[in-house]
Amino acid sequence: xxxxxxxxxxxxxYPAYTMGGAAELLGTTQGFLRALxxxxxxxxxxxxxxxxRYSRYQLRIAARARELVDHGTSVEAACRIIILEDxxxxxxxxxxxxxxxxxxxxxxxxx
Numbered sequence: 012x013x014x015x016x017x018x019x020x021x022x023x024x025y026p027a028y029t030m031g032g033a034a035e036l037l038g039t040t041q042g043f044l045r046a047l048x049x050x051x052x053x054x055x056x057x058x059x060x061x062x063x064r065y066s067r068y069q070l071r072i073a074a075r076a077r078e079l080v081d082h083g084t085s086v087e088a089a090c091r092i093i094i095l096e097d098x099x100x101x102x103x104x105x106x107x108x109x110x111x112x113x114x115x116x117x118x119x120x121x122x
Contacts (some may be wrong), residue, residue, distance in 0.1 A: 026056040026064030052090040
């Protein structure tokens with residue numbers, strides 16, 4: 012297995028990015044990432060030394076927040092929008108599951 016093979020297998024939830032690395036990838040400041048943490052949009056894991064570590068999933072959320080802030084939305088409002096978007100997506104997923112269940116033939120209910 013090569014290093015490239017193992018990198019592709021890193022889980023989206025694995026806290027692989029330092030605060031500095033995450034900020035650089037997003038083109039933002041470390042203070043912006045701290046603000047997202049204070050707003051409880053993302054909660055980075057901490058290394059044994061107490062340093063913040065971010066996952067790919069958290070970076071996607073932070074990138075969405077940055078996109079909203081870049082268009083004039085306050086950090087607090089951006090966080091709320093993202094939370095609501097996530098809740099809507101989850102509700103739609105649950106509704107689709109219920110719809111599939113209701114439409115599927117269930118042999119146990121046939122008499």
